[in-house]
Amino acid sequence: xxxxxxxxxxxxxxxxxxxxxxxxxxxxxxxxxxxxxxxxxxxxxxxxxxxxxxxxxxxxxxxxxxxxxxxxxxxxxxxxxxxxxxxxxxxxxxxxxxxxxxxxxxxxxxxxxxxxxxxxxxxxxxxxxxxxxxxxxxxxxxxxxxxxxxxxxxxxxxxxxxxxxxxxxxxxxxxxxxxxxxxxxxxxxxxxxxxxxxxxxxxxxxxxxxxxxxxxxxxxxxxxxxxxxxxxxxxxxxxxxxxxxxxxxxxxxxxxxxxxxxxxxxxxxxxxxxxxxxxxxxxxxxxxxxxxxxxxxxxxxxxxxxxxxxxxxxxxxxxxxxxxxxxxxxx
Numbered sequence: 001x002x003x004x005x006x007x008x009x010x011x012x013x014x015x016x017x018x019x020x021x022x023x024x025x026x027x028x029x030x031x032x033x034x035x036x037x038x039x040x041x042x043x044x045x046x047x048x049x050x051x052x053x054x055x056x057x058x059x060x061x062x063x064x065x066x067x068x069x070x071x072x073x074x075x076x077x078x079x080x081x082x083x084x085x086x087x088x089x090x091x092x093x094x095x096x097x098x099x100x101x102x103x104x105x106x107x108x109x110x111x112x113x114x115x116x117x118x119x120x121x122x123x124x125x126x127x128x129x130x131x132x133x134x135x136x137x138x139x140x141x142x143x144x145x146x147x148x149x150x151x152x153x154x155x156x157x158x159x160x161x162x163x164x165x166x167x168x169x170x171x172x173x174x175x176x177x178x179x180x181x182x183x184x185x186x187x188x189x190x191x192x193x194x195x196x197x198x199x200x201x202x203x204x205x206x207x208x209x210x211x212x213x214x215x216x217x218x219x220x221x222x223x224x225x226x227x228x229x230x231x232x233x234x235x236x237x238x239x240x241x242x243x244x245x246x247x248x249x250x251x252x253x254x255x256x257x258x259x260x261x262x263x264x265x266x267x268x269x270x271x272x273x274x275x276x277x278x279x280x281x282x283x284x285x286x287x288x289x290x291x292x293x294x295x296x297x298x299x300x301x302x303x304x305x306x307x308x309x310x311x312x313x314x315x316x317x318x319x320x321x322x323x324x325x326x327x328x329x330x331x
Contacts, residue, residue, distance in 0.1 A: 041112035103180040110175030
């Protein structure tokens with residue numbers, strides 16, 4: 001009998017032992033209200049072993065590590081085996097389908113609220129709180145932008161962050177924390193997507209033509225620069241040749257000018273000499289000047305005196321006086 005009682009006590013102790021791993025917390029909830037009011041909850045830290053009286057209290061564990069809610073059009077990539085992307089309508093009336101990933105986790109300080117209000121498993125929390133609130137908040141946030149604005153990365157990121165903040169505020173009372181909200185791939189209705197694709201193709205064609213025009217302009221510019229360089233070279237050569245011709249002409253002109261000046265100076269000197277001779281001839285001493293000129297001329301001549309057959313002697317001085325005197329007297 002004693003052994004049976006001890007064995008039953010050991011079983012009771014073993015049955016009352018509960019534990020948590022490193023990524024979860026424990027929640028004990030009073031059921032009977034014997035030692036404490038019914039519904040009283042206590043949260044136990046991760047990575048411990050705790051004693052919980054069977055039948056008196058209920059025990060539950062909740063993971064506190066990060067969880068992902070993936071809502072994707074591809075069933076192989078989302079949480080559900082069917083297309084699960086989020087649909088919203090833009091301000092200009094177009095339907096947009098987006099893939100979204102929400103990173104969330106349980107708030108350890110509010111684990112009791114999660115257990116009593118939401119659920120005791122990840123799937124329950126995800127399906128009852130995280131999924132429906134995420135889809136509603138995302139729709140409300142992205143309904144405020146146009147289709148054109150959705151293509152602007154800064155606008156899309158801003159709206160996604162606003163949606164995350166609103167979602168975090170909405171689920172906080174239920175003991176859920178939102179770490180990140182990622183908007184991934186998007187799709188429009190087929191007709192509108194076809195129009196967008198056509199517009200993109202047209203823009204690509206225009207851009208291609210613009211690039212071709214730029215390339216042609218660059219080629220023409222290069223050809224123009226080559227022609228300009230050749231023209232500059234020819235111009236420099238022509239200017240150089242013109243400079244050489246001008247220098248030669250200037251030299252020839254200077255030479256002729258100098259020669260003309262020399263001739264003019266010579267002519268002036270001769271004219272001056274002639275003028276002086278004329279003045280000398282007009283004065284009283286003109287006969288002396290004439291004699292002097294005759295003497296100069298005679299000085300340049302060679303005289304040979306040959307005795308005459310009929311004369312035995314010749315008086316040279318008289319001869320000279322004769323020539324000089326006669327020359328002077330000759331009118």
